[in-house]
Amino acid sequence: MSKPLTDQEKRKQISVRGLAGVENVSDLKTNFNRHLHFTLVKDRNVATKRDYYFALANTVRDHLVGRWIRTQQHYYEKDPKRVYYLSLEFYMGRTLQNTMVNLALENACDEATYQVKQTGQVRMKTFTQCLGVGLGLDMEELQDIEEDAGLGNGGLGRLAACFLDSMASLGLAAYGYGIRYEFGIFNQKIVSGWQVEEADDWLRYGNPWEKARPEYMRPVHFYGRVEHTPEGVKWVDTQVVLALPYDTPVPGYRNNIVNTMRLWSAKAPCDFNLKDFNVGGYIQAVLDRNLAENISRVLYPNDNFFEGKELRLKQEYFVVAATLQDIIRRFKASKFGSTEYVRLDLSTLPDKVAIQLNDTHPALAIPELMRILVDVEKLTWEKSWDIVVRTCAYTNHTVLPEALERWPVDLFQNLLPRHLEIIYEINRRHLERIAKLYPGDHDRLRRMSLIEEGNVKKINMAHLCIVGSHAVNGVARIHSEIIKDTVFKDFYDVDPQKFQNKTNGITPRRWLVMCNPGLAEVIAERIGEDYIRDLDQLKKLLKFVNDDAFIRDVAKVKQENKMKFAAHLEDHYKVKINPNSMFDVQVKRIHEYKRQLLNCLHIITLYNRIKREPNKSWTPRTIMIGGKAAPGYHTAKMIIKLITSIGDIVNNDPVVGDRLKVIFLENYRVTLAEKADLSEQISTAGTEASGTGNMKFMLNGALTIGTMDGANVEMAEEAGEENLFIFGMRVPDVEALDKKGYDAMSYYNRIPELKQAMDQISGGFFSPNQHDLFKDLVNMLMHHDRFKVFADYEAYIKCQEKVSALYKNPKEWTKMVIHNIAGCGKFSSDRTITQYAREIWGMEPSLEKIAAPDDIH
Template identity: 70%
Template sequence: NVGDYIEAVLDRNLAENISRVLYPNDNFFEGKELRLKQEYFVVAATLQDIIRRFKSSKFGCRDPVRTCFDTFPDKVAIQLNDTHPALAIPELMRILVDLEGMEWDKAWVITKKTCAYTNHTVLPEALERWPVHLFEKLLPRHLDIIYEINQKHLDEVAAMFPGDMDRLRRMSVIEEGDCKRINMAHLCVIGAHAVNGVARIHSDIKIGEDFVTDLSQLKKLLDFVDDESFVHDIAKVKQENKLKFSAYLEKEYKVKINPSSLFDVQVKRIHEYKRQLLNCLHVITLYNRIKKDPSKVYVPRTVMIGGKAAPGYYMAKLIIKLITSVGNIVNNDPIVGDRLKVIYLENYRVSMAEKVIPASDLSQQISTAGTEASGTGNMKFMLNGALTIGTMDGANVEMAEEAGEDNLFIFGMRVEDVEALDKKGYNAKEYYDKIPELREAINQIRDGRFSPTEPDLFKDIVNMLMNHD
């Protein structure tokens, strides 16, 4: 009995380890065993639930349990958001072929009609490429299925381009070399009926007929741009959303919010290239201006920054700490009052987005030009009436083309400017020396103004800004 108990505890610990710690950093792909286990765990659980729901659905079926999968693609759509859920393709094939007894070709048609793929990055180091030996160890049946998918795919390519061995090599799911790898992006492209990127520089996105899929219908609103009652109604809706979100913030963060202030929002994954740190430097500068001339009239502003950092991303976590530390000083300064508040939106998620996006006045989209592969959040903010403050990067480019650059606040370097500066060489001290407000903000961070009990807490941020940025 003791042996059985210990074995049961060990089994339980092994199972719980899958969800106890989040997979390693996602700024660069690392072939970690835990990550593969977690990705398969989520995919398998999701597909089990999808199929359970499909089988138990009574719509169009008189059987107690639905056994025919012909209508599966009509009832189910699986969106592969980047390569993380790519295992859904071989897992669905495994279920249909091995468990449901379906012929391969029919299972493949159903799988392909069900899955669609959105690519989020063009950086090769960020694309998932799993070592084959890891699949052999953890998911041998899925490896067999992937080999079969790849072989049929290469047969089609060979028929279209006879003798083009280089093309076969480039388009294969299996990358040969010292360490054979599975290219999950290639698997997604092969196994999906639709492929797109989140920004047009990565793909041409097809537009459907209805409003949800044809945003050009929004141009009809131009007929009401001078309609005072319509404009008033839109402003009223925005203000009501701000009042609701203000009440939520006061309850959750114990900070008194001025609902008439500008809601200045930046919510996205915390990363150096997304430049939450630039936003923080701006907040410090606004704070210093108010402190130096408190009698001056300032437009009240509530700055909200939210997002999550990869577990091992030290600098991103330090930036979060700086933002919260700045907030503690600013929010409790009686001289500043309600003219400036800083909130870090903890545990930013879909339910939080549903509150903050409709309430936002300003949308910060300030990544370094040429680095942002995605950009759907900025579209959501713009559709909800927020002014975009940003660089010419990611989907900001398409938004500027559609709405007109005059309807966005675009600043900073373009891609070609960044490339030129890279060639010339970037010297942070030049900017530090010639911009007094920037120098003051960096000195305050360095000297512990926002971390009085730990003056050296943010020395690594200053070192990065001055020597490694």
């Protein structure tokens, strides 16, 4: 019986062959040893596994450098329009494996095998295996050493990372701009069932993928006052913080294009507070440099929640101010053909520059660009405003009111006084226009103002983004309709042409080829490898829906993935699970609107049913929930405690055995999409903007149980609603229930199983040492649940019964899986970015390859 292939070997099988400019194994080994010796200053007697990781990372990085330089030279020569993607979050994750996949390095190493004698036998060894000879290493072990670049909270930051991959793969001249947080999203520990946060010191060992660029350091100003003089407006007496850029290469998929993500780090200037030296305060002055450098110290760990802290506003202005200086520097120092010149006419900026605001966090780009054009470049207000609106575009990511940014005017007055003046002037002109369109409608003026009056005057940043952009998009069709119909209806009535939809997507490179090489190979055997660049080609799989061999192959891949994960869970969580059980997975940020509590109620209901009828033939399930709660979000932390407490009871009940297990996945970060059978996407209809986890699970062959919310709606269209488990209220039902008044107690009194489950939670069944532990959760669910968990409980339980019944028929289940995979084409970030490029940025993707550089042999 042949030994199953490793994930590494499967990825090599699906590699597109023949990418130019790749070294053979001998050269790779030489460079690996060279980096170990000269870069890390180690020999093999003292080198650690981390040293070997860094040697390998530097070896792989060598292949990026020539392409990176060649790409930037190409952009300089051709002077294309450039897109700047501004985001306070980039959840890049790990880089090594992604780079190897995108540069086809695994494939080249596989082809250049060589002979190694071991125990008298001649064996064929790939490069990655060769590295292990005598070192006791394997590739997965080395990859696991890499620290995650966790510079994001969840969907918004990971979307930005997928977009960078697609922009490079589509040949767009694109740059990601953000902050190089010293500490990314916190590491989550579960201690006695409670979440405990630990700092994510991801840079402690250095980062082999970044390159500091001190020559492009830029000053960023804060505080001070504004002077209006005959020569113009001046912002004076400011405090300066320096923005030091770090560049990370972003390789496209096998096209030799390498774009740049530039992250800014805050540095105090040399003379920061050193005037205090004269009064003996030198030591303190040097120590106070930390105050400036705190700007890039830590990522705010809030997802879908706005917290009006001065440090956060500093971060938002810091990234915007540094980035716009960089954009204008690059715009001015351009080249057409063979004529080099400095471009002075900023009126052509929108023809050469597109700025995409990823949510409202970089909204200050609008007043900052106005400040540069009016105060520094001395353009008229009207001309400047035309340039700003034509250059900027805004993506909205949420309809939850607590997530929409509203900054106190007083904070602006202190921190950014000139920007406050500019925002007031933008608002005055905006309201003048609205007053002309709707004379006498004072309530409309109040609703549409950028300044919200009240006890505390606040600036509505979403309104600023809409007024200052030429395009406003939601991230799934239903979400885009909601913002037009409700949240931003007044603005849609005035400028309907601004509003668009751009349904989110995921990169198939990371979310299929990398994380599920077995499935990627099975697909490639049937339809070829071009689907990796053109995910629509997955539709070709429909002709294999009834092909017994294909059904078998897909089911086998899933089972292999589950077996591996079961072993991982036993190692890490000390829970033995049944690999033949249904893997029922909900991994996402812990938040009331994502309704992990509805999942909990199903677990309890299932548990009670098994206890009532232990001899019945139950479909075994392993229910896995993972995700982080914002540190200050009490309800979310209580939800984690409830999940772990339910698990303690269920997992230790001998009557239940392996028919039901509940696992909370601590510090969830690795993909689970390829291991899951069932994907839980159960938010209240109208609350999830899009979701991308739902797409990752679908692409990897998990079936979705979900509400008609976010991208679930379009997933059901693409795969056929009969191939998803859709349940519960739709958006009109939720609206009707809001009008009628949601009465949780009526459901509690009417549905016995719901009443039993809630009584168990409130009565201490799951918290025997503290009976009222979950009183806050119970009180919320019974009396002030905005997300109406009980209203969808019955439909959810019935739908879960259908899931269990189908799982008993593996062939029909797998046919449904194939329908889902075949329907995934729309959910590639390549498609999303192509639409952004054509419909917002005025750019055309290019599938041309840049010639490979000669200097990497």
